[in-house]
Amino acid sequence: MTSTVRRAGAFAILATLTLAVPLFDPVTAAPVAAAVLLAALAITDGPLFDLFAYPDDYEDGRLYGLVTFVLAASVLGLLSVMSSMSTAVFVGTVLLVGYGNFAAAVTHHWTDNTASHAAAFCVGGTVAAVAGHTITRTLADAPIVSPLPEIVFLAVAGALLAALLRDILILYDDPIVMLAVGFLCWLLAELVPGLGAAEIAVATVVTIAVGYVSYAVGAASVAGMLTGILLGLLTIVLGGYSWFAVLMSFFAIGSLSTKFRYDEKVDRGVAQENDGARGSSNVLGNAAVALVAVLGYAASTADLQLLGEPNPELFLFAFTGSLATAMSDTLSSEVGGVFDTPRLITTLEPVEPGTDGGVTWQGEVAGLLGAAVVAGLSYVVFPDVGLVGAMIVVVAGFVGMTVDSLLGATIEGTIVGNQGVNFLATLAGAITGGFLVFVVAVI
Template structure:
């Protein structure tokens, strides 16, 4: 057994101590955490130090990795005992991270294939989180069977988020992962989405299937795949398959558009890196606003927000229409005639931020129309006027993207920041137009 596997197994065993919170008095659990912290502080060398130390711990001869991990667990434990975080969420989060790491390290003994390693982390994390939450529910007297679909949804969401963060951060950043996963699962648990056992199984199969296809077709990196799976799962459960269809239309069409005349884009120096595979930053830059809209819809539907849930539907569609318009306009328009800067109409080199072509603008309008048509066909609340609003929002957001690219990108904003602000503008235009029509 290698050192990383031994360390992961010990961390998993320590994570099992989180069961002390539902099993015994919380103060007893705090005492256990205190003992672990004290031991981590006083152990500065020797075999036990070598067993628990991350590579960076050797510089200061201190088990900072273990110390910060325990402190993060204590912070979540305080939320579970002094705030309204469900104890099951706390236990599931700690076990998820600990046993997910252990599963990934075990598989690494056989293969270094990244996608297999990530898959093993997700499976081990999912199983541990489901088991931990189920046990916590059982100890508190709740009916485990009725809570099982929500338990699986929370476990899967946490597993995908943790795997994503592990891919973009460092292995020693487990404390950040623990806090991030715990807070997300707390939010999702408060929304109490209504989902059955069959529904969550189908949702997982659909999102994982689409995610892996995007990776196999090289339209998404591993981080991009995980981001897409997580966004898709949350969209299906909190919104529905209609929302997911709108979202996946962007990922599918936008991803394939990166392959359009890829050799020509490479010659011009405007091709996406990594053979066109989009990473987590690109996916989040284009879909973060859509995710907020989905969460807003679920919160409004649950009575936490005063606005009508349909308003968030239009914000969602407007942001996706913007993402689709911007992606198609840049991926298709970049291979045609020399672009012109949107602010001055002066000819610029291909790939210049803020450069546009008439072919790209036409492709962007078509992209917004595709999103509007899908929304019109799936949502009775949209209607012809609503579809026109979504198209207008997509065009407005695409224009904002070009204007920001010509003025602020590179000096103040990065590409993902521009994408985020553009999709935000599309969402706001769509929502405001719907509100103005409703008021009039």
């Protein structure tokens, strides 16, 4: 057994101590956390130090990895006492991170395939989180308020986010991962509607299958695959398959457009890096606003009293407007990049292909067609989107695409990067869609 596996196993056992909270009570469990924290600060060498130490800990002679792990768990534990976060979410989150890391470490001992490591983490973390949630309710002699499908959904969503963050961050940055997963599961526990076993099973299988195919065909990296699966799962559960269909239309058509005359774009220096495989930053840059719109829609339809008297339709058009922008921008860039004589959108002066803010008439037409595709699909799958609504989506997509070009010509590369521009452009498309539908409703 390698030191990495032993360390991960030790942290998993440590995570199991969180079951002392429902078994006794938070006041009794607090001294346990304090004792572990003091021990972590006091131990500077020896077998226990070697068991819990990360590589960087040896340089400082302190178990900082263990200290931050305990502190992060303590923060979640405190929230479970002082807020609406349930003890089950707290325990499930800590066990998810602890046992997910252990499963990934064991798999890493057998294979160097990063996708296998991510899959092992998700499986191990999901099983541990479901077990932690259920055991917590049992030890506390409380009814399992959330039905099992909802518990599984929270566990799967948390595991996907954790695996994604582990891929983006350093592998032993567990405190950030734990806190992020805890807050996500806390939010989803408030928003998630009643789910049946079949619904959560189908949603999980569909999103994992789509994500794996995107990875297998080279359309997404491991991080991009995890991000896509998480976004897809949340979209299906919180919005529905209609929302998922619109989201997937962007990913599918966008990926195909990336491969359009790819060798020629490589020669021109305008091709998507990593052989066209989209990473997490690219996926989030284009779809983060859409995800916020889905969350807003779920909050507006739930009895949370968080948004006053919100109009769910505004979030629907923010969602479609942001994705129309993402589709327009992607197609205009991928198609327009193979044509000569692009012009800078701010001055109309000729520029080299690939210049930020450079546009071609072919790219503009492709972008409008992309917005029209999202609008047409939205018209078909959303009863609330009529002909006027579809026109609003097209306008929102065009406005967002234009904002992307303007930002590219003015601040990209100096103030914000490409993904930041994508985010701001999709935000502009979302605001335009929501504003226009509000104006139409008032008129």
